[in-house]
Amino acid sequence: MKALVLSSSPRRDGNSARLANAVAIGLTANGHEAETVYLTDVVGAFLKDCRQCRREDGTCSIDDGYRSLFLDRFLAADGIVAATPVYWYGMAAQLKAFFDRMFCYVAASYPQSEEVKRRMQGKRIGLLLSSEETYPTLFTGIVHQLQEYSRYTHSTFVGVVHGQGNARGEVERDPRDPIAQARQFGRDFFTTCYTDYQIDTPRPSRVWEDASTP
Numbered sequence: 001m002k003a004l005v006l007s008s009s010p011r012r013d014g015n016s017a018r019l020a021n022a023v024a025i026g027l028t029a030n031g032h033e034a035e036t037v038y039l040t041d042v043v044g045a046f047l048k049d050c051r052q053c054r055r056e057d058g059t060c061s062i063d064d065g066y067r068s069l070f071l072d073r074f075l076a077a078d079g080i081v082a083a084t085p086v087y088w089y090g091m092a093a094q095l096k097a098f099f100d101r102m103f104c105y106v107a108a109s110y111p112q113s114e115e116v117k118r119r120m121q122g123k124r125i126g127l128l129l130s131s132e133e134t135y136p137t138l139f140t141g142i143v144h145q146l147q148e149y150s151r152y153t154h155s156t157f158v159g160v161v162h163g164q165g166n167a168r169g170e171v172e173r174d175p176r177d178p179i180a181q182a183r184q185f186g187r188d189f190f191t192t193c194y195t196d197y198q199i200d201t202p203r204p205s206r207v208w209e210d211a212s213t214p
């Protein structure tokens with residue numbers, strides 16, 4: 001399988017970059033392809049008013065690397081792992097802009113929008129977070145956005161790894177060892193058990209097969 005890892009902190013040697021690196025190591029260790037992209041290299045602008053900057057042929061005129069990242073790498077990937085620092089209890093603007101600018105290709109005025117919408121569906125989605133604080137609801141807003149995005153695109157939100165740290169690389173000293181967690185997360189990313197039941201979902205009474213229990 002093919003994974004795209006989006007590292008969205010402007011600090012290339014920072015905490016989310018280290019988590020992103022660890023997840024990529026885990027993915028490749030399990031035979032998957034993993035490409036890491038630093039969003040600050042690629043996303044050079046926010047979403048604009050499409051009526052003003054869409055070209056006559058329907059394509060987006062914002063001249064940075066987003067078009068190729070989105071069309072050639074994002075749509076081609078089976079799974080996406082987004083790494084972001086917690087900024088003001090939300091995601092980094094680089095990652096938000098990555099999501100916002102999908103609009104240019106999903107909007108009906110983009111000639112291939114139907115194909116884009118089809119190819120946006122059914123991906124696995126993962127989230128890597130780093131923050132200075134620790135309290136449990138600190139990143140709820142980010143998780144919620146990813147969950148809603150996943151629901152909307154018929155994707156599968158596999159899970160979250162969180163590391164605590166503030167100075168560059170400090171996440172490596174978090175005693176919960178989020179780097180090892182991210183590596184394992186990468187290894188299991190495409191295979192881990194995922195369930196999201198509704199009241200009428202037929203299901204077995206046990207979660208894990210165990211021949212020894214009746």
Ligand SMILES: Cc1cc2nc3c(=O)[nH]c(=O)nc-3n(C[C@H](O)[C@H](O)[C@H](O)COP(=O)(O)O)c2cc1C
Nearest residue numbers: 009014015016085086087088089131132133165166
């Ligand atoms: C603009 C800004 C806003 C931040 N807001 C928060 C916050 O709301 N809560 C928090 O715990 N840490 C906050 N932090 C700290 C970062 O989340 C933390 O330093 C993180 O590890 C940085 O990740 P990086 O090394 O990948 O850049 C903020 C840092 C910056 C620069």
